[in-house]
Amino acid sequence: MLEVKNLSKTYEGGKKSLRDVSFTAKAGEVTAIIGPSGAGKTTLLRSINQLITDDSGQILFDGQNIRELSRRQLKQTRSKIGMIFQNYNLIEPLTTIENVLHGSLARKSTIAGVLSLYSKQEKQEALQLIDEVGLKEFAFNYCSDLSGGQKQRVGIARSLMQHPKMMLCDEPIASLDPRSTTMVMTILRRLADEKQLMILINLHQVDIAKTYADHLIGLNNGRIVFDGQAAEATDRQIEAIYSGVDSLVTE
Ligand SMILES: Nc1ncnc2c1ncn2[C@@H]1O[C@H](COP(=O)(O)OP(=O)(O)O)[C@@H](O)[C@H]1O
Ligand SMILES: [Mg+2]
The missing domain is CATH 3.40.50.300 (P-loop containing nucleotide triphosphate hydrolases)
Structure with a gap:
């Protein structure tokens, strides 16, 4: 609460x-x-x-x-506490999975974070979350190539990687656009x-x-x-x- x-x-x-x-x-x-x-x-x-x-x-x-x-x-x-922004705040030259993995930095030690050391388990979890937001085929695409709605779904998967409350x-x-709006809102509703x-x-x-x-x-x-x-x-x-x-x- x-x-x-x-x-x-x-x-x-x-x-x-x-x-x-x-x-x-x-x-x-x-x-x-x-x-x-x-x-x-x-x-x-x-x-x-x-x-x-x-x-x-x-x-x-x-x-x-x-x-x-x-x-x-x-x-x-x-x-x-996860944050989702209007302009997505992704690192556009990186791939979907790299952006999602960044979400786990909030709960890692600084050293592991700086060295971008992700465990096999974290990579599996990131792929699972990418699947949950409907972006399985885009896991290894660069975020700069994604549409706005897809970028926002990457943002949601990234914040879920934090295990937020x-x-x-x-x-x-x-x-x-309206179609992406429906998709993003449906995902947020489902998370609640x-x-x-x-x-x-x-x-x-x-x-x-x-x-x-x-x-x-x-x-x-x-x-x-x-x-x-x-x-x-x-x-x-x-x-x-x-x-x-x-x-x-x-x-
Ligand atoms: N950094 C800032 N410095 C001074 N005034 C600000 C700053 N950020 C927002 N404001 C003012 O505070 C009010 C509320 O802004 P904001 O919270 O951005 O509103 P909203 O998100 O509802 O559009 C506005 O009048 C805005 O001009
Ligand atoms: Mg505002």
Whole structure:
């Protein structure tokens, strides 16, 4: 379980990007975070694994307050948090399997990592994960030759190599066509259902959020303006998320 309590973030220059944000996300659930551009979606995901430092609040994950961990503890906790990006963040001149194997670096010693020493077992696991995201025939292709949807599936397999408990996905389908979108969202849904992963996903598309997510959070101007079941969000509530009301929208 992830519990975010009263989280606030002010960027240098005084822009308040998260204002007293509190919510809970559960294992086995897909939580979609929607809201207009600039609402604070990326800031929220990046503070969850402390890629940015926030002002105040609590982020409780697996019973620990992530904001209070030592560097060593934070590294260990981060290894349980996979990240998926809009632009995939792959090493394009490397092959699919090489990129996926990189995901295991988070839980290896520095020396083994630097020398890229992968065990036979890790290579087998990487191939298995590549198969699970439907890319078996592309395991030894260079990522630069793959389509956007295929690249994103490599990104998912790479993060699974970390054995994550939580996946933070920042606009993972924003650059994809509808067919690739369906494929990527179906995989993320399956990971929540079958591996009981906790999936947090920043999205622009409300219809996708309603189709694939259990839980919907609406952000506007750094504030939570909707928190409820995705299927039950009404058109009026969705409209309010995008139009900029400053408090929780209830019917
Ligand atoms: N590094 C930064 N420095 C200053 N302001 C930032 C920075 N990153 C984001 N912001 C501001 O914080 C707000 C939220 O941004 P962001 O989290 O990227 O929103 P979203 O992902 O919902 O589009 C925006 O007003 C943005 O301009
Ligand atoms: Mg963003």
